[in-house]
Amino acid sequence: MTKYQAHKIAVAPMMEWTDPYCRAFHRVLTRHALLYTEMVASAAVVHGDRQRLLGFRDLEHPVACQLGGSDPRQLAEAARIVEDFGYDEVNLNVGCPSDRVQSGRFGACLMREPDLVAESVAAMKAVVRIPVTVKCRIGVDDQDPEVALDALADAVAAVKVDGLWVHARKAWLKGLSPKENRDIPPLDYDRVHRLKQRFPDLFIGINGGIGSLDEASAQMSHVDGVMLGRAAYHDPWLLAGVDSRFHGAVDPVESRAEAVARFRSFLIERLQDGARANQLLRHVLGLYHGVPGARAWRRRLTVDAVRPGAGVEVLDAALAEIDQLGLDNSLGLGQLELAGAGGR
Ligand SMILES: Cc1cc2nc3c(=O)[nH]c(=O)nc-3n(C[C@H](O)[C@H](O)[C@H](O)COP(=O)(O)O)c2cc1C
Incomplete structure (x- = not known):
């Protein structure tokens, strides 16, 4: 082979x-x-x-x-x-x-x-x-x-x-x-x-x-x-x-919030390059699929990301919807850049 x-x-x-x-x-x-x-x-x-x-x-x-x-x-x-x-x-x-x-x-x-x-x-x-x-x-x-x-x-x-x-x-x-x-x-x-x-x-x-x-x-x-x-x-x-x-390898992220934090950095860079938030955020709509809060997450991202000038705050607001439910790991927004810990 x-x-x-x-x-x-x-x-x-x-x-x-x-x-x-x-x-x-x-x-x-x-x-x-x-x-x-x-x-x-x-x-x-x-x-x-x-x-x-x-x-x-x-x-x-x-x-x-x-x-x-x-x-x-x-x-x-x-x-x-x-x-x-x-x-x-x-x-x-x-x-x-x-x-x-x-x-x-x-x-x-x-x-x-x-x-x-x-x-x-x-x-x-x-x-x-x-x-x-x-x-x-x-x-x-x-x-x-x-x-x-x-x-x-x-x-x-x-x-x-x-x-x-x-x-x-x-x-x-x-x-x-x-x-x-x-x-x-x-x-x-x-x-x-x-x-x-x-x-x-x-x-x-x-x-x-x-x-x-x-x-x-x-x-x-x-x-x-x-x-x-x-x-x-x-x-x-x-x-x-x-x-x-x-x-046989270690998974790169332990929680959805950690995945969001990593993608958030990428989003910021691409926004600086001139990309529109929606071009990136449409791909993360399914991240909380099957989890309570998924609907609010999707709604935030679909409605707010298409607004002119939408930026990283849309992602933060969507994550806050999940945090409010006390789900996933409840990282505060200020800690996002440092995310690396937390349960599923
Ligand atoms: C939106 C969409 C676009 C697709 N575009 C392609 C494509 O460009 N090339 C291709 O070989 N298959 C394409 N497919 C078919 C997928 O590669 C795959 O064969 C198909 O969705 C069945 O796999 P799944 O049941 O796991 O989705 C596309 C499927 C979807 C849903």
Whole structure:
């Protein structure tokens, strides 16, 4: 197995969600989970504003960049640029079902073109040293997942892909919206487990509907890695247990308030750079998910963060709502900068 094996938990690529601010927040919670970018079109990487599309901060490592495209030469060029930017991995999207993506002949419709995917992976691998991985579905439309997933995996394994992340459901390209395509086609974890049995030496990671670290642990007896998407975004505190549970390391924060304190420093710096508070604070809305006070926390952040000139005081006010309930560790606001202790 390649060094890629190290990435047991990944946070999925999610357009409009997993931007650099989101990744910075997730990195407060886990040092070891692999963080994915949003998908970036290879044409945009080659011809567009690279710094805007690919720029990231060192604190985000390990971080993987996902590309969308189907022109092997352009993908190779984009992969080289991604590597030059310092990413730890480049991933090819073979799972996104949106119309926009289909008309560009990339994303999930490539499940029908395993040879082209393999040609693309080979072209990328020829020019970079970082791992090249693929994220795919188990099939599209009327494809038989037994045949379609094996065909894709065989093709990319033949060109020595470094890992395959499988969203364990089909995409139905006609009639369902991208959002529906994340929920309606049924999950089939067994299909991905069978794929792993067929490829004992290839990293196979599973994705789709995994909502807790217990579920992730259960998956680990069948596959090499687990990719968390919506659960990590909507309930990010679950990431705070990843390092101890899956990497034999100490978790970087002990309490939500400590996570807020660390992100607060980052927020202040970004505000100084000219960012708007809402651009960062929208990613922390789920931090108190399932905890009393969560609603007040979210309300403060959503309503106040969009006001013109909103700053760090919005975060402080939201935390005060939680403190008022005497929950979490009741750090006074003045102590935030020094936070480091406290129970969950
Ligand atoms: C808002 C949103 C945007 C997404 N964007 C991408 C994307 O850019 N590339 C991709 O491969 N998958 C994308 N996905 C799919 C996720 O990566 C993941 O496969 C899917 O949400 C299923 O995993 P989950 O049930 O853990 O969320 C997106 C999902 C969401 C919710």
